[in-house]
Amino acid sequence: MKGTTLPTETVFVLETSPIKFGLGATDELGHDARRLGMTRALIVTDRHLMALGLPTCVRALLDEEGIKAEIFDGVHVEPTDRSVEEAARFASGEGFDGFVAVGGGSTIDTAKAVNVLTSYPAPLRDYINKPIGGGVAVPGPLKPLIAVPTTAGTGSETTAVAVVHLTELRVKAGISHRLLRPSLGVVDPLNSLTAPPEVTAAAGADILTHALESYTTRRYDARPKHHPAERPTYIGANPISDLWSEKAIEYVGRYLRRAVLNGQDLEARWHLALAATYAGIGFGNAGVHIPHACAYPIAVQVERYVPPGYTTEEPLVPHGVSVIVTAPAAFRFTYPASPERHLRAAELLGVRTRDLSLADGAEALPRALVTLMREVAIPNGLEALGYTEADIPALIEGTLKQPRLLVGAPRSVSAAELERILREAMRYW
Numbered sequence: 001m002k003g004t005t006l007p008t009e010t011v012f013v014l015e016t017s018p019i020k021f022g023l024g025a026t027d028e029l030g031h032d033a034r035r036l037g038m039t040r041a042l043i044v045t046d047r048h049l050m051a052l053g054l055p056t057c058v059r060a061l062l063d064e065e066g067i068k069a070e071i072f073d074g075v076h077v078e079p080t081d082r083s084v085e086e087a088a089r090f091a092s093g094e095g096f097d098g099f100v101a102v103g104g105g106s107t108i109d110t111a112k113a114v115n116v117l118t119s120y121p122a123p124l125r126d127y128i129n130k131p132i133g134g135g136v137a138v139p140g141p142l143k144p145l146i147a148v149p150t151t152a153g154t155g156s157e158t159t160a161v162a163v164v165h166l167t168e169l170r171v172k173a174g175i176s177h178r179l180l181r182p183s184l185g186v187v188d189p190l191n192s193l194t195a196p197p198e199v200t201a202a203a204g205a206d207i208l209t210h211a212l213e214s215y216t217t218r219r220y221d222a223r224p225k226h227h228p229a230e231r232p233t234y235i236g237a238n239p240i241s242d243l244w245s246e247k248a249i250e251y252v253g254r255y256l257r258r259a260v261l262n263g264q265d266l267e268a269r270w271h272l273a274l275a276a277t278y279a280g281i282g283f284g285n286a287g288v289h290i291p292h293a294c295a296y297p298i299a300v301q302v303e304r305y306v307p308p309g310y311t312t313e314e315p316l317v318p319h320g321v322s323v324i325v326t327a328p329a330a331f332r333f334t335y336p337a338s339p340e341r342h343l344r345a346a347e348l349l350g351v352r353t354r355d356l357s358l359a360d361g362a363e364a365l366p367r368a369l370v371t372l373m374r375e376v377a378i379p380n381g382l383e384a385l386g387y388t389e390a391d392i393p394a395l396i397e398g399t400l401k402q403p404r405l406l407v408g409a410p411r412s413v414s415a416a417e418l419e420r421i422l423r424e425a426m427r428y429w
Contacts, residue, residue, distance in 0.1 A: 012238040030065035036144035038098030088117040105154025112162040147182040152272035153203025155280020157185030172296035198309025201376040204256035206320030211248035214283035217408040234287025244282035251275035253349035289408040295322035297398025328366035329424035337410035
């Protein structure tokens, strides 16, 4: 009723990119680009995929529809401010009227940022979320962007966020705005068949953590009321996001082990690609919380760990690994806020919870996660990534720089609680 002000939110919003899903969906890319008005496109990708030939095939598909295209293959795995700015310089002044991102979340996030920086030129830090950046809103509509994911993980083809590592500050932060969402996500499970087992496992861990965090995040109606213009992208758990998240959890529990064991298992690849999209829709609206907030400093402060299966010689913690290594400890901490949701998540992962006591129920989801981590060869906690307890203060400091994510935690979390979570996450078995 007009004139009535309620203290908490009563409205939730569901926004996502249009999705084209299926085996061979990539073949229709030229038609889709032309439909979106592209005449001169920039294909954004990385050198590994370039060597495999997929970006060249995409350029041929565009050419068949009369769309001229160039390829930028300098995407950095886990993009940095420097790599994003390099991509933006490449794209500037070339008259591109659309973008096609071919790759994983790093590639899609890079393309999102380049779209902003070339459409409304400004320093990257201006667009980065506060308190790290200026938090400047995207000023207006962006050019068409088609996202073609090649890993089943980030769900970036549906989301309104681009995450960047700010190298001098040694912190990860994001640009978050509804206009960042791709114009179309083309999800073709065939494009994930070449992903190595380690990449498949990390990407699947990312799906799972997205879904679990959005399912357990603070509900939308337990948050302060927002003016429509100021309502955040991450609005909290809600009845629609819950549906997407539940199905994503179920599919990861059922199919990730199979895809890691046999990368040519097309049924498993198909379901994981669908799960990634489901989780992207879920967390892209509901949001994430503690594991993702911890993941950012875990990723940027790493000094020695080089992941197997990735084409890099630099120290690197893949995003899916950085989020799941604290997840068992984090969900043990959040369990009292909503035992029923944590138990339901454990059930979706195949755990029988019917006869568990309240105390035993607290371990159901952490145990399910640790079991899955062991079976798909995810590193055994922070120690396996080269961290020691001496690093905990710096990790806490980096985590506390992510208030946009921590506000979604279903329990209030301070430095003391984060220390407990990080200590438990040092080693699980």
